[in-house]
Amino acid sequence: MNVEHILRTKESRVVAVRTSATVAEAIGLMKAENISALVVKDVCRTEGNTLAGVLSERDIVHALLDRGAPLLSMPVSQLMTRQPVTCAPSDSVRQALQLMDRHHIRHLPVLEDGHLVGVVSARDFTRLQLQELEGTVAAAPEPSAGTAYAH
Template identity: 45%
Template sequence: MLIGTILRNKGSNVTTVPPEASVRELLAKLAEDNIGAVVVSTDGATITGIVSERDVVRRLHDRGAAILDRPVSEIMTSEVRTAGPSDNVEELRKTMTTQRFRHMPVVEDGRLVGIVSIGDVVKSAIEELETEKASLVDYLHR
């Protein structure tokens, strides 16, 4: 299965925040959209960084509550690994598992076109297994 297939099923909407948004604003966006990470972008198409709930928790622990009023750019990951729509989901699963990523932006022709979570990847694996099982059951009943 390709990453583009996941995006077709879940949609390509990506929540972004500008680098100058406060961590407090980021938390409001995470809660409002019920998500675990956002892409940091000045224009919604290019990637400046990515920031997750985990980043916030770690910085709160390191720096205290004052971090809530600091810009997202201070806590984001700026070296962002990305995937393309034509990349294989199985390879993405391996990368996300070994590198401990929970969210991977999807980029095509240098533009942000979606984001895939580890939950999306697991869901696609389950769907593939269910399809395979149905095919085997059908084959056995012939």
């Protein structure tokens, strides 16, 4: 089984924040969406909508200890993980899990030809494992022509 299967069987919406948003805004979005990490995007006229980094709860907690409350007014770009570890839709579940384990991360942006097509998380892999244990793993639907995994 590969990462593409997971992307096709989960909600396709990727929650993102711009590099210019404040850390407080990012925390508010995480709370509202009940998630623990955000994709950070930057809109460049020459390159389009590009993945700039990832911001996780762990990033925020560690920085809060170091910098205190002033952290909340900082732009996300000063705190995010730049050049995050990523995977491809064709990577196996095992490869994705090994990346997450090796780099001590719980969220993995999925890139295809340099474009963000989704995010897989530890929660997705837990859900898959539960489905396998219960014998309810669904077959991934066949891709439609021109259909993206997630936006």
